[in-house]
Amino acid sequence: MGVVDRLMALLPPEAGKALTAHGDEVTEVRLRAGRPVQIVWGRGCDALVGEPIERASLGRLLAALMEYSVYAMQVDLDLGFFTLSDGSRVGVCGRMIADGARFRMAEIGSACVRVARPVTGCANALMPHLAPPDGALRSMLLISPPGMGKTTMLRDVVRQLSDGGKCVGLADERHELAACHMGVPTLDVGMRTDVVDGCPRDQAVARLIRGMAPRAIVADEIGGEGDARALADAARCGAAIVASAHSVSLEDALSRICLRAVLEAGVMDYIALLGPHPGMVRGVWRRSEGEGVATWKRA
Amino acid sequence: MLDLLAEGIQTLRIHMTGMLQPVPCALTNAGCEIMARVAEGMGEGCSAGDAWRAVRDVVARRGGAADALTEDDLDVLDALFSGLGQSGREEQEAMLDAVRFRICRLRDEALKKAGEADRLYVSLGLLIGLMLALIVI
Incomplete structure (x- = not known):
C-alpha cells in the first residue's frame, strides 16, 4: 500500500476526502499539530483542509506510518526525517533535546510527507549523455532546488543503466531510491543493481567498489567532503558516477565548496539542471578542459 | 510456557534493537506463537497493544496458545505489548529487559509453587499408602 492510501485511512475524514480527490497528483502532505492538514498537488497547488489536528492524533498518525517502530527510525528521526516502506520521505520538526554532542528528537510538532512515485522513463532525456552508443558510461551530477524530482530521475537512471546491461552500485543512505525491505529493493531499480541501504554514502561507495565491481555508482544528495573523496576514488577505480545535489543553478553548484571538490577532481563529465517544474530538464552542461581549468559548456 | 516467553523476548530484543x-x-x-499472533494482528495496521487486546481472550482461553498463563502473567504481556515500538531504542531495551525480568520472576515463583505442590502430593500419597497399609493389616 502506498503512502497516499495509508494517509487516506489515517487522516480525519475531510482531509482523507481531499486526498482522495487529488489522488495521483498529490506530491506532499504537510501535518502540523494544532493546524489543518496542508495538501500539495500538481505544480504547487495547495489547500488547507479539515479541522486542526491534535498533537496526540499527529503522534498516533506518525506512529502508524512508522509501523509502530519508533526505535527503528531513531537515528533518522534525530536527523529530521524518516523513510517509509515505499520510499516516501517524512521530514519532521519539533522539540529537540541535547544528548551529549548530538540532538535527539523528543516531540514531533509537524511533519512533511513527500510522496515517492516512480516515473518510468523520466530520465530518457539524460540517457544519451550517460550511456552514448560507444558503450562507455559517462558521469553526471544532477542539480536542482528541492522538489524538482532529482530522486525520481536518479531512480530511473539506475533502472535504465541496469536494465541496459550495466552493473550498478547504489548507495542509498536514506532508503529513498530503492526503498529496501530487509535488504531487498521494493522499487524497480533494475535487474543488475546492488544496493547498500542505510549506510553513510562515503562508506557505501567504498563498500560497493571493494565488493561489487560496479560499472556505475549512484548516490543521492551528495554534500559532504567524505562524499567527494569517496566518489573521486570510485571514479579513479573506473566506475562512472551519477549523483544528485541541491543547487539552484550551475554557478551555485560551482561555488558550493562541497560540490566544487567533486567537480574540480574531474569526476563529473556532465551537469544536468532540473526545473523549473518537477521532472523537467532545464539544461545539460559538458565539461571541457582548457588550459588546465575545467569549463562547462552547454551540451 | 514462561520459559518460551522469556526466550521469545530475548530474541525479540535482538531483532528489534x-x-x-x-x-x-x-x-x-x-519464535513464539503468541508473538506471531500479535504480528498477524498488526498486519491490519494497528499497534501491538491493539493487536494483543484483540487476540488476548482467544489465546488465553482453554486450549489457546496462552492457556497455561495466569492473570498475573497476562498482565505482564499487557505491559509488554502496550509499550512495544512506542519509544526510542534505549527505552525499548530497558522495557524489554524489565518485562523479561518479571517473566523470569513469575517463572521462578511458578516453579517454586509446583515444587511445593509436588511435595504435598508425595506426602499425601505416602500418608494414604500408610493408611491403606494399616487398614489392610
Missing part, C-alpha cells in the same frame, strides 16, 4: 526490524517483523521472527 539489534537488527532494527519493524515490530511486526521482529515479532514474527521471535
Whole structure:
C-alpha cells in the first residue's frame, strides 16, 4: 500500500476526502499539530483542509506510518526525517533535546510527507549523455532546488543503466531510491543493481567498489567532503558516477565548496539542471578542459 | 510456557534493537506463537497493544496458545505489548529487559509453587499408602 492510501485511512475524514480527490497528483502532505492538514498537488497547488489536528492524533498518525517502530527510525528521526516502506520521505520538526554532542528528537510538532512515485522513463532525456552508443558510461551530477524530482530521475537512471546491461552500485543512505525491505529493493531499480541501504554514502561507495565491481555508482544528495573523496576514488577505480545535489543553478553548484571538490577532481563529465517544474530538464552542461581549468559548456 | 516467553523476548530484543526490524517483523521472527499472533494482528495496521487486546481472550482461553498463563502473567504481556515500538531504542531495551525480568520472576515463583505442590502430593500419597497399609493389616 502506498503512502497516499495509508494517509487516506489515517487522516480525519475531510482531509482523507481531499486526498482522495487529488489522488495521483498529490506530491506532499504537510501535518502540523494544532493546524489543518496542508495538501500539495500538481505544480504547487495547495489547500488547507479539515479541522486542526491534535498533537496526540499527529503522534498516533506518525506512529502508524512508522509501523509502530519508533526505535527503528531513531537515528533518522534525530536527523529530521524518516523513510517509509515505499520510499516516501517524512521530514519532521519539533522539540529537540541535547544528548551529549548530538540532538535527539523528543516531540514531533509537524511533519512533511513527500510522496515517492516512480516515473518510468523520466530520465530518457539524460540517457544519451550517460550511456552514448560507444558503450562507455559517462558521469553526471544532477542539480536542482528541492522538489524538482532529482530522486525520481536518479531512480530511473539506475533502472535504465541496469536494465541496459550495466552493473550498478547504489548507495542509498536514506532508503529513498530503492526503498529496501530487509535488504531487498521494493522499487524497480533494475535487474543488475546492488544496493547498500542505510549506510553513510562515503562508506557505501567504498563498500560497493571493494565488493561489487560496479560499472556505475549512484548516490543521492551528495554534500559532504567524505562524499567527494569517496566518489573521486570510485571514479579513479573506473566506475562512472551519477549523483544528485541541491543547487539552484550551475554557478551555485560551482561555488558550493562541497560540490566544487567533486567537480574540480574531474569526476563529473556532465551537469544536468532540473526545473523549473518537477521532472523537467532545464539544461545539460559538458565539461571541457582548457588550459588546465575545467569549463562547462552547454551540451 | 514462561520459559518460551522469556526466550521469545530475548530474541525479540535482538531483532528489534539489534537488527532494527519493524515490530511486526521482529515479532514474527521471535519464535513464539503468541508473538506471531500479535504480528498477524498488526498486519491490519494497528499497534501491538491493539493487536494483543484483540487476540488476548482467544489465546488465553482453554486450549489457546496462552492457556497455561495466569492473570498475573497476562498482565505482564499487557505491559509488554502496550509499550512495544512506542519509544526510542534505549527505552525499548530497558522495557524489554524489565518485562523479561518479571517473566523470569513469575517463572521462578511458578516453579517454586509446583515444587511445593509436588511435595504435598508425595506426602499425601505416602500418608494414604500408610493408611491403606494399616487398614489392610
